[in-house]
Amino acid sequence: MYAIFLPMLKNNIQVKDNAAPDLGASLRAKRKELKLTMQSVADAAGLSVGFISQVERGLTSPSLGSLASLAAALDTEISSFLHQPSAGSQTTHEASRLAYSVADADVSYERLSTSFAGSKLHSVIVHETPGHRMEPISHHGEEMFYILDGEITVEIEGEVEVLRKGDSIHFESRRVHSTWNHGSSIASILWCGTMDVFGDAPAPIHKKASPQEVATYPTGETEK
Amino acid sequence: MYAIFLPMLKNNIQVKDNAAPDLGASLRAKRKELKLTMQSVADAAGLSVGFISQVERGLTSPSLGSLASLAAALDTEISSFLHQPSAGSQTTHEASRLAYSVADADVSYERLSTSFAGSKLHSVIVHETPGHRMEPISHHGEEMFYILDGEITVEIEGEVEVLRKGDSIHFESRRVHSTWNHGSSIASILWCGTMDVFGDAPAPIHKKASPQEVATYPTGETEK
DNA sequence: ATTTATTTTTAGTATTACTAAAAATATGGC
DNA sequence: GCCATATTTTTAGTAATACTAAAAATAAAT
CATH class of the missing domain: 1.10.260.40 (lambda repressor-like DNA-binding domains)
Known part of the structure; x- marks a missing residue:
């Protein structure tokens, strides 16, 4: 799901010119x-x-x-x-919201969330065609799905669950998870999470530990 | 909105027996x-x-x-x-979801989010009767509303906006904000945010500065 | 039982977190 | 503009501690 949507959404990012303040x-x-x-x-x-x-x-x-x-x-x-990140429209309207789709036309997206200094909340509506499967994935953060329409099967660490219109699920994203639209109609899911799926945040610190790299952390002159 | 719902929801909190880990x-x-x-x-x-x-x-x-x-x-x-909270059911189903209401029967709530170590994402569906107004409020965190049904007026720092079914808004919660169901039917709003509205998190640190008090912060033996 | 892996303890010490007071700069009132 | 006061920066420390290497203790694997 995210692997598919990241490259496409990144094309719409305006990178703010100020570096992360210390x-x-x-x-x-x-x-x-x-x-x-x-x-x-x-x-x-x-x-x-x-x-x-x-x-x-x-x-x-x-x-x-x-x-x-x-x-x-x-x-x-x-x-x-410890973080200070930038903006977009805070409000989205269904009629005028941009919908994105990718080469793989099984899925389309409508972004809801905006971005501003310190924002950590990301949301998007995902529309999946019948039969669409999301590859198992695991990553940082947490997320919630709320089913707006249709029904899907969600698997989290081997546990399978069917969610129907009005149902929700909230879990830690590091748990391997995937979805499947097992139904006969398009499933629309409101996804809300803490993973930066839009690449809004500047300078990530989630690099693999290399002490020199870590020294860029905002602590003034602290140096190894 | 939150002022109203906090006391009520707190009554359903199971306090985990371990103190806030340091x-x-x-x-x-x-x-x-x-x-x-x-x-x-x-x-x-x-x-x-x-x-x-x-x-x-x-x-x-x-x-x-x-x-x-x-x-x-x-x-x-x-x-x-720097924080460590505790669980509940990760999945909620519309048919069996607990709905809460308070003495003030203008509003009822359906909690979606669960809670686990490190969870920061909170979500709830709020149903507001026609004419219901939420007092202006400001607090830490950020939040998003997605209108599931009905329509409301949202005011953020004096800026007024009408949101209808399918519309959304995402903003920093420190900006003074309020809502009003100006419509003639119940408005259902999916609220998703980073404020701990359910009191899931242990040991808050948002006390007014008293150095002795601050010394309880998880820094081991550091003492003034 | 023995070996190896892992964690804790010990005994430091280089570094720095933090101070009081002086100096410099900024602000406000007349 | 002048003067008094408020605010911030600089200076010159030093008590405390952030962090170490190595030994000892404990846990895990064979």
Whole structure:
């Protein structure tokens, strides 16, 4: 399913010109958004103002404990400082939504989700012709199917289940899964997941561990 | 919308008996899931095996750089080690799905999403009676609405938009948003988002900054 | 029982996370 | 423009700790 749709959808991606901002810049941006001074953040986090300054400018890296204090002082989850990705139309209308299909005409897609800084949610409506089978696949993230029309067979790690109109399933995507439209009509599935199927995100960090590569992580001067 | 549904849904939560696992435990769990030895992780991350052992047992806290190396070695995003929630049925069928309603009978809900370690995706079908209005709200995360039936007016930061059957909208939840069923029939909305509306996640960290409190963050012995 | 694999412990030490205070810069009021 | 105050950056440390190599303990495989 995804293997089929990735190459086609990638052709519609506008790559935003800014690189992923680093941790310090993210912290400063948030502080400014909240119109706080370094001193007030320092007081709330129990750290020194000089340290805040150095962290924001990437001259030093906070420990996890201090980062947690900073995140709390800024009323923000730590994870929101660890990625910052860009936009498209937030709203889609059925009548004017772009439908995509590929050489393999068994499947067509309608993208629902947009993309913005930090977005992790991806959604698409998939229409599969009778008899269409998706190859077994496994990948990061999690996903949900909601059957809008028709019926399909879903297999997850060998467990088979039939889903009909109005049914849903939610699972971790690392579990090997596949679908089959066993019915006699087109099946329409609303897919919603955390896998970046549209290639929206910049600079992935899911490379195989090579320490030099990892050193690009936003920690300022931390270097191996 | 959420303010209304949170208290009600919380009543159906089975609290898993284990407390929120900490960072070290999360790292160990992931390593075991991948069937890796500490030595192989250490090699991949460019760290020592002794250090991995101490980190996993919470005896020491990795720097952000080292944590990034570990995350990469485990082919996982850092943020997934910073929270760990628990399960329910992955599949829901329309005919047997539990529908919830509250004292305020204008709205009823059908939960679609389940919950498992690391799950961040939440989905629910919301049925709103004509005239129902959701108070303006803003919170962390992002969300998507897909209109299954009926029509609603959505307002996001003052921008008003009408969504009809088959339409969708996807936005960052921190933008103040509200909905209104302006139609004459029940509106059914498939909501999919990253906000933990069911209270699945243990130990929230969204407390107001009190350094002592923040010190409970999963960093092992780090103490102020 | 023996060997090997894996994890934990020990004993450090180089590095740095973080400080207080001084200096520089920015802002606001008159 | 001048002056006072607010805010940020810089400086000069140092206590703490992030991380190590190697030994010891434990677990697993044969």
